[in-house]
Amino acid sequence: MGVEIRQLRHFLALVEEGSFTQAARREFIVQSGLSSSIRALEQDLGVALYVKGTRPLRLTAEGRALIPAAREALRGFDSVHEAVGQVSRRLTGRLGIGVFTHVEHLVPLAAVLSRMTVLHPGLELGLAQLPTEEMVRLITAGRLDCALLSATGAARRELDLTRLAAEPFVLAGSRDHPLGHAPSIALGDLANERFVDVPRYWAVRTRLDRLFREAGLRRRQVCEVDDWGLALDLVAGGAGLAFLPRAVAEQGRGGGVWHQTLTDVELERRIDFALPRGDAASPAARRLRVELVAAVS
Structure with a gap:
């Protein structure tokens, strides 16, 4: 022996x-x-x-x-x-973090990361804004340590997820759109409407496509953009309707954008913290999860 x-x-x-x-x-x-x-x-x-x-x-x-x-x-x-x-x-080395846009109002990522770099000066951070599917692939391949993402089916199967926050999606349109005067809006009211959509690989787009398909409805895609701010500007200019995070839609109120929650559909964006399963997570990634959970509690 x-x-x-x-x-x-x-x-x-x-x-x-x-x-x-x-x-x-x-x-x-x-x-x-x-x-x-x-x-x-x-x-x-x-x-x-x-x-x-x-x-x-x-x-x-x-x-x-x-x-x-x-x-x-x-x-x-x-x-x-x-x-x-x-x-x-004493955390050292490089921590690779995947993020998606417009999460700071729900999860104080910048504040938490700033505090960690002060407490652990040997820690180097690398942030990349990536699609959810890409973040899942990179974490499972060991090329990304952790991520803030909206969990899809693949993420739930392959990663260790911790829910941090969630926010509803609302339907947004310009002041000139007829639906802006409707007392309530259901999914069926949106048949053949023009839409500003996000890319197909975004989790919310997958959910929207499924909702319209299951309801037997068609929506007309005017354009596809990967930035919420640009989507809001297009809506304000009358390009079409869009489903936006409520916090993003609120920013357009002064510019003539209205928003409503659908009466028959609940649509939300989850913010999940993702780690690789098992013992593969780095100490720095595990510490970041602890700090983020404490920050949103």
């Missing part, structure tokens, strides 16, 4: 305490357990370490020779634990 660190620790306890009784008490094991450990060490090394039947304890030449080597081995073992512990306590 080979020499074990536990056996060397028991041997040094015996040397320093001078008796099996005291050494066993120091190591919090029964005396027979300590004797078995020393006996196994002698068998592994193929030598006798102490002279049997002598009191006080007397070491053999081999036993005396083992003392400095055993102490050196224990120091090396302790330094391994210390090095690993330092990674957890």
